[in-house]
Amino acid sequence: MTDVPQDTTARLGDAVARAAEATPGVAFLRPDLTGFLRGAAARGTRLRRTATADGEQVHVDLRLAVHRGHRALDVTRAARTAVERAVAERLPDASVSVTVTVTALV
Amino acid sequence: MPEDDQRPGGDTAPGRWREQRPGPDDALLTARAREGDEEAFEVLVRRHGPVLLNLATRMLGSPADAEDAVQDAFVSAWRRLPQFRGDAAFLTWMYRIVTNRCLNLLRSRRPTAELDATTEPRAPEHQASPVRAAESTAAVRDLSAALAGLSPEQRACWVLRELHGFGYGEIAEMLGISRQAVRGRVFRARRYLTEAMSAWR
Amino acid sequence: MEMSPYGPRPGPPAGPEGEALPCGRALEDLWDAWESDPAAAAAEPHARQCPHCAAALADLRTLDDLVRDELARAAHASAREGDALASGVTARVMDIVRTELRPGAAVPLGEPEEDAWIVETAAARTFRSAAEAVPGVRAGSCRIVPLGDTQRRFRFPGARLPRGPVRVLLDVTAPPGLERPVPEVADAVRQRVTTAARGELGMDVHAVDVTVVDLADLADLGDLGDTSGLTDTASPGRSPARPADVVGQPPEDSDD
Numbered sequence: 001m002t003d004v005p006q007d008t009t010a011r012l013g014d015a016v017a018r019a020a021e022a023t024p025g026v027a028f029l030r031p032d033l034t035g036f037l038r039g040a041a042a043r044g045t046r047l048r049r050t051a052t053a054d055g056e057q058v059h060v061d062l063r064l065a066v067h068r069g070h071r072a073l074d075v076t077r078a079a080r081t082a083v084e085r086a087v088a089e090r091l092p093d094a095s096v097s098v099t100v101t102v103t104a105l106v
Numbered sequence: 107m108p109e110d111d112q113r114p115g116g117d118t119a120p121g122r123w124r125e126q127r128p129g130p131d132d133a134l135l136t137a138r139a140r141e142g143d144e145e146a147f148e149v150l151v152r153r154h155g156p157v158l159l160n161l162a163t164r165m166l167g168s169p170a171d172a173e174d175a176v177q178d179a180f181v182s183a184w185r186r187l188p189q190f191r192g193d194a195a196f197l198t199w200m201y202r203i204v205t206n207r208c209l210n211l212l213r214s215r216r217p218t219a220e221l222d223a224t225t226e227p228r229a230p231e232h233q234a235s236p237v238r239a240a241e242s243t244a245a246v247r248d249l250s251a252a253l254a255g256l257s258p259e260q261r262a263c264w265v266l267r268e269l270h271g272f273g274y275g276e277i278a279e280m281l282g283i284s285r286q287a288v289r290g291r292v293f294r295a296r297r298y299l300t301e302a303m304s305a306w307r
Numbered sequence: 308m309e310m311s312p313y314g315p316r317p318g319p320p321a322g323p324e325g326e327a328l329p330c331g332r333a334l335e336d337l338w339d340a341w342e343s344d345p346a347a348a349a350a351e352p353h354a355r356q357c358p359h360c361a362a363a364l365a366d367l368r369t370l371d372d373l374v375r376d377e378l379a380r381a382a383h384a385s386a387r388e389g390d391a392l393a394s395g396v397t398a399r400v401m402d403i404v405r406t407e408l409r410p411g412a413a414v415p416l417g418e419p420e421e422d423a424w425i426v427e428t429a430a431a432r433t434f435r436s437a438a439e440a441v442p443g444v445r446a447g448s449c450r451i452v453p454l455g456d457t458q459r460r461f462r463f464p465g466a467r468l469p470r471g472p473v474r475v476l477l478d479v480t481a482p483p484g485l486e487r488p489v490p491e492v493a494d495a496v497r498q499r500v501t502t503a504a505r506g507e508l509g510m511d512v513h514a515v516d517v518t519v520v521d522l523a524d525l526a527d528l529g530d531l532g533d534t535s536g537l538t539d540t541a542s543p544g545r546s547p548a549r550p551a552d553v554v555g556q557p558p559e560d561s562d563d
Contacts, residue, residue: 073416073509076423101413102425105433134480137447138435142409142428144401151400155393160381173396180400184407246380249373268374269381293335297326300366303373 012090013047016060019086023079025070027106030063049094056094058087065104076100136196140187147187151180154197157270158204164265165208167254175211179203201270202280205262209281212258245303252302256295263288264295328359337363413467414451416509424467427451430508437503438479438517441495447478447520454513472513475500480520493517 017029050057060083066075080098087096132153138146155176162172183190183203190199253261262281266272267288274292278285326334332353337360340348345368354360411427427450435446450459454472462468477500481492497515504512 071507071509072425073423076416080423097422099422100424102416102423102429103410104426105429131445134445134447137478138431138449141431141448141450142411143432144404144408145432147404148397148401151397152393155396156390159392159396169392173392177396177399180396181403184400184404188409243376245373246376249370249377269378293338296338296367296370297334300363300370303370304366 009047009049012049012058012087015086015090016047016062016083019082020062020064020079023075023082025067025075026079027065027067027104030065030103056091058091058094058096060087060096060098062098062100063103064100065106066102068105072102072105076102132196133192136187136190136192139184140190140192144184147184150196154200155180157197158200161201161265161270162204162208164250164253164269165205165258165261166211167250171211175207176204179207182207198276198280201266201272205266205280209258209262212261249299249303252299255302256298260291260295260298263291264299267292268296328357328363330357330359332357332360334363338367341367409464412451412462413465414473414510415468415470417511419470421470425508425510430510433503433507434475434477434500437499437507438477438496440499441492443482444492444496445480447480448476449478450476452476457516472511474514474516475504475512476516476518478518478520483521489519493519 020026021029046061048059048061050059062079062083064075064079066072080100083098084096087094132150135146135150139150158176158179159169159172162175163169166172166175179200183200194202253265256264259281263277266277266280267274272280274285274288277288281288328334328337330353337348337354340351341364348354349361349364351360354364409428411431413424414427414430415421416423416425430451431449434449438444438446451468452459452474453469454474456474459476477496479492479496481489487495496517496519500515500517501512504510
């Protein structure tokens with residue numbers, strides 16, 4: 001199962017959040033992920049790493065607010081791509097899945 | 107006795123008996139807030155906060171206590187909105203929540219026996235009066251002080267009827283008592299207040 | 308006409324307290340008469356001559372004047388400091404409310420195999436604004452349900468709708484005397500909502516059920532299930548029952 005060091009996970013979470021926040025149209029991430037970043041690692045369900053037979057599986061649950069004037073679906077797609085890329089840079093062999101939920105339009 | 111429930115204002119007091127009427131807009135905003143739209147709820151809070159603060163201040167005699175009571179009432183309303191069926195207007199519903207919260211506060215404050223309605227008004231509690239000295243006549247200050255001499259239930263009935271313009275039936279529904287009981291309390295309150303204030307004649 | 312000692316208005320002999328003035332007139336009767344018509348109460352033959360009634364009316368008038376003063380003071384104060392107080396209360400209430408949001412179910416965005424969602428409250432807000440772009444229209448309840456559902460059903464907080472197309476259930480009001488007939492208003496609303504779903508959200512909305520409620524019916528808005536307003540539906544790929552005079556333009560399929 002989870003046999004990866006915690007600090008790696010924390011740094012991965014940090015990279016994932018920064019990638020998502022940098023996506024055009026993203027206003028902010030919900031406290032869930034931010035709380036995780038600030039060390040509330042108990043909230044780790046937002047980023048789940050699972051070791052499997054043929055590598056590692058990473059699932060990211062992303063909750064974000066979108067700026068009005070941006071199409072919500074397009075922003076979720078861009079954020080997904082950015083997050084996938086951020087994970088691939090650090091864990092090239094991992095397979096990545098991302099759930100994106102728009103929690104507000106601001 | 108007049109059968110119509112609403113107190114007739116006649117032409118002597120235009121608009122006196124209703125400080126605010128809920129507009130159709132309230133129903134729309136309530137429907138939205140019930141579905142979790144907190145922005146709609148904020149509009150309702152902003153719109154009806156002042157009159158409810160007014161009510162709570164008249165009931166509790168202290169603006170600070172009134173603020174707490176109204177704040178708690180709105181938060182409780184937000185939590186209960188999903189179950190609110192809209193059989194009453196939002197403002198009437200809020201009046202009910204605020205009035206009952208004030209009554210509970212007053213009852214817990216007053217463990218002693220109910221004051222005898224025929225006693226003289228207590229020494230005026232000007233410092234606890236909702237009325238700012240600089241802005242009101244001494245008579246109005248004494249009126250608010252005299253309100254403190256009423257039982258919580260009498261005060262609620264009198265304030266709702268005379269200062270907020272509700273009919274006996276509406277007050278009865280709000281407080282969960284009979285219409286006749288409301289009439290009795292308004293009568294006793296008025297009896298007490300006319301006597302207390304007769305010095306101002 | 309015979310004068311009773313209780314005055315010209317026969318009725319219950321005494322108020323709830325059974326309290327009568329020394330002249331025999333019930334105090335509550337006298338007050339009721341005054342409430343109905345202050346001038347007439349004072350002009351009653353009995354009241355004009357009776358010192359007890361006159362004194363009781365004078366006391367009541369004094370109290371009434373004070374009530375007016377208090378109402379005037381309150382109106383004046385609420386225009387100034389009252390609003391500041393209320394703003395403070397509003398801010399504190401909303402701080403608490405924002406920690407207890409009810410976002411509703413998550414509604415699918417995009418293609419069936421995608422894993423993208425939007426919370427119902429955010430989407431509903433978009434649809435209400437879109438509907439209100441139609442002149443005179445104001446939006447109330449707005450729910451989003453799976454296409455197969457025709458009514459709201461309870462969902463646990465945080466629940467997700469099944470992936471796939473959805474239906475929007477929207478209640479709007481239109482002012483009476485609007486120049487356009489109700490079906491046209493409903494149609495305009497439907498098109499705005501459909502456009503917003505596609506253009507602003509990227510949501511696959513296949514049907515928009517618009518219920519137009521008369522302003523006059525608003526008192527009963529609590530239960531919108533059976534209003535006299537018009538409900539009609541535009542659903543491509545289905546044969547919705549709708550009035551023949553409604554020219555509904557079915558929403559195009561969301562292609563992304």
